[in-house]
Amino acid sequence: MSTILTGAAVAEHNSKESCWVIVHGKAYDVTDFLEEHPGGSRIILRYAGKDATKAFEPVHPPDTLNTYLDPAKHLGNVNMQTVQQEESEDPEQSLIKERIQNMPPLQACYNLMDFETVAREVMRKTSWAYYSSGADDEITMRENHSAFHKIWFRPRILVDVEQIDISTTMLGSKVSIPFYVTATALGKLGHPEGEVVLTKAAHQHNVIQMIPTLASCSFDEIVDARQGDQVQWLQLYVNKDRNITQRIVAHAEKRGCKALFITASGGTAVDRSQGAARAISSFIDPSLSWKDIPWFKSITTMPILLKGIQSVDDIFRAIDAGVDGVVISNHGGRQLDTTPSAIEILAEAAPALRARGLEGRIEIYIDGGIRRATDILKALCLGAKGVGIGRPFLYAMSAYGVNGVNHAMQLLKDEMEMGMRLIGASHIKDLNASLLDTRSLQGGHSGAVPVDNLSLGVYDSLQGPRFSEKSKL
Ligand code: HEM
Ligand SMILES: Cc1cc2nc3c(=O)[nH]c(=O)nc-3n(C[C@H](O)[C@H](O)[C@H](O)COP(=O)(O)O)c2cc1C
Missing domain, CATH: 3.10.120.10 (Cytochrome b5-like heme/steroid binding domain)
Structure with missing residues (x-):
């Protein structure tokens, strides 16, 4: 007893x-x-x-x-x-409460960047740091976004765009728009209910949610929040103890997850949050290698995708290994700094795959820096089946809860419909590389990028060490 x-x-x-x-x-x-x-x-x-x-x-x-x-x-x-409750005075919490009272109404958010502006003011400093930071000098993190500005559209005119259909399929599941909510750990840093907030909004908009291994909510809580025939995928960090990994995968399959995304990563780089990121790293097995793929195939019937591909060669290798797809991703710029953006690797991969007759052999997704539907359009024109979006939904959730995430998704849908109409494409299948001018990418990193004031305005720039107040005297 x-x-x-x-x-x-x-x-x-x-x-x-x-x-x-x-x-x-x-x-x-x-x-x-x-x-x-x-x-x-x-x-x-x-x-x-x-x-x-x-x-x-x-x-x-x-x-x-x-x-x-x-x-x-x-x-x-x-x-x-x-248990005696602590009457602790938390000055940060009081300040946040005051800011929340003066927060702009949700309808004042016109694009995904606006959620970032609001979240920065109403989140705890350490939580904001965990969500917003990238590795080292954050060059890759910023490049993820700005790389899209090197690509220009070549719109077609006099195309019948009265009816626009932005729905598509991802790994066989029908979705209303070609993005999914990608896996991001520690949802409760942003909202007391954690990842289930994202589950609810994903259902509302018929988009897929990728459940993170290291969610703040338990896996079952996130699956239990699913409604109707809502689709969820599992993002897997492979544990050093393969029995734990096998248990996680088997449980996810039993609970109806439709795909397994294995994050191929050596850990999470140290970032400005100084803590949470290291907490994550201690759960990841750095010895994971291509040799392990057959084992994963033997323990599940779910489609297997590799998340975190960062070179064209590894896309070929993934095809050889017999996986069902890849996510080109540098983990939101949170790992090796100065790796290229996913969109740039995709642009390099598309012709290489075509040349080897491998186009369409596996589904290719990208994530990192996607903030506008025009970014999604560019990825699809270059051959991606869909894109993952991370931070913007975390910010929308942290600032406005489920209504915020719903609004963010609706904004993307509105932008997407308008973008399709203006580019001259009525269906997703009409998107192709001829609608883009990617010549600036050929210059590698030397090509000039247009200044993006909205993004730069919200960017929380890195700071050098500060002297204490006293030393100013
Ligand atoms: C009941 C016992 C525990 C308490 C009260 C506790 C509390 C904390 C707190 C307050 C932090 C600091 C977070 C921050 O930097 O903002 C932390 C960090 C951390 N905890 Fe725990 N913890 C406990 C047990 C555990 C256990 C069992 C593990 C499993 C390995 C663990 C792993 C970690 C890791 C990896 C970090 C991040 C360390 C760093 O890099 O700074 N903790 N813990
Ligand atoms: C706060 C945060 C936590 C993340 N946690 C994970 C994780 O647990 N597993 C994982 O595979 N990727 C994780 N990622 C990476 C995302 O899945 C994705 O690759 C990245 O966020 C995409 O970039 P974006 O935030 O610019 O959209 C995380 C990203 C962020 C911002």
């Missing part, structure tokens, strides 16, 4: 000699774990004898304690009515 602990009993263990903490109404003895904690012992000791849920939840995937903390240290349930 399990014991119910009181707040007072837990509070007695408030030192490094004996450290208990409460998370989600359960007590844990973390005394021996203190030195092992990847975030350091100090951060846990701050909550010794207390309820640590608020600090713990947004930065640890839901099953962290079960996976990493010895079951003998799980002490049992706590009667939360007996």
Whole structure:
């Protein structure tokens, strides 16, 4: 029979000699774990004898304690009515509350960049840093967006565009517009309900959601939030322990996920959030290689796609390995800085695939920097089946919740319809490379890019180290 602990009993263990903490109404003895904690012992000791849920939840995937903390240290349930609530004054939270009261109405957001402007003001600094930052000098992160400006349209006139149909299929599923909500970890940093907010909006607009392995909500919560015949895919970080990986994949298949996207990545680079990103890296197996693909094929009947392809050669290799598709992606500029944008690699890949008779052999997706429907159009003209969008939906969710994400998706749909009409294409199948001028890409990185004031205005530029207030005197 399990014991119910009181707040007072837990509070007695408030030192490094004996450290208990409460998370989600359960007590844990973390005394021996203190030195092992990847975030350091100090951060846990701050909550010794207390309820640590608020600090713990947004930065640890839901099953962290079960996976990493010895079951003998799980002490049992706590009667939360007996736990003293901290009357902590949080100056940041008060400031955020004030800003929320003065927030622009949702209808004042006219494009995806506008959500970023609002989110920056109403999010906690550390959460904003985790979502918005990229690796090193953020050159790739910014290039992801600006690369689209090197490509110009060659619109056709006098095409009948009275009826526009922007629907398409992705891996056999019908969708209303060729984008999906890509996997982004730690949704609760932006919104207390986390990823299920994205699930609801994706349903509203009939677009696919890719569920991240390291979501803040549990996998089952996100699947349970699905409505009707809504389609979800699973993004997989491959765990060092392949039994854990196999369990995750089998469970996703059983719960109706329609595809498996394996993130091919050596980890998450350190970023301005200094913490959350490293928390993620500790769950990823850097020894994953092409040799593992047959094993994945043996454990699932879901289509397998590789997410994170960054060269044309690796697209060929993926085809040889027999996967069903790839996502060309540099992970939103969060990993190796100065890798090229996905759209640029796609432009290079399309003719190379055609030359080898491999065009259409697998489905190709891209993500990174897609902020306008014109970006989606360019990707489709170059042969992508669809695109993934990450940060803009996180910002819309953080600022305005589900209504914000709905509005962001609607804006993209409106832009897409207008873009198709103006380019002279009534159906997705009409989009092709002849509608684009990609000559600026041939100059590699030397081609001039038009200045994008909206994007630059919202860009949170990197800062050098600052002197303390005192040293100014
Ligand atoms: C109940 C016990 C725990 C508490 C109270 C706790 C609390 C925290 C807090 C407050 C942070 C700082 C987040 C930030 O930088 O903003 C953190 C970071 C982190 N935690 Fe925990 N944690 C606990 C258990 C665990 C466990 C079991 C793991 C599993 C390995 C873990 C892995 C991490 C990692 C990887 C980081 C990021 C470290 C860094 O790079 O700075 N934590 N933790
Ligand atoms: C906050 C954040 C968290 C992310 N977490 C993951 C993840 O857990 N797994 C993954 O495969 N990709 C992850 N990504 C990368 C995205 O899936 C995607 O490649 C990228 O966000 C696309 O760029 P965009 O944000 O400019 O649209 C993350 C991106 C962001 C911004």
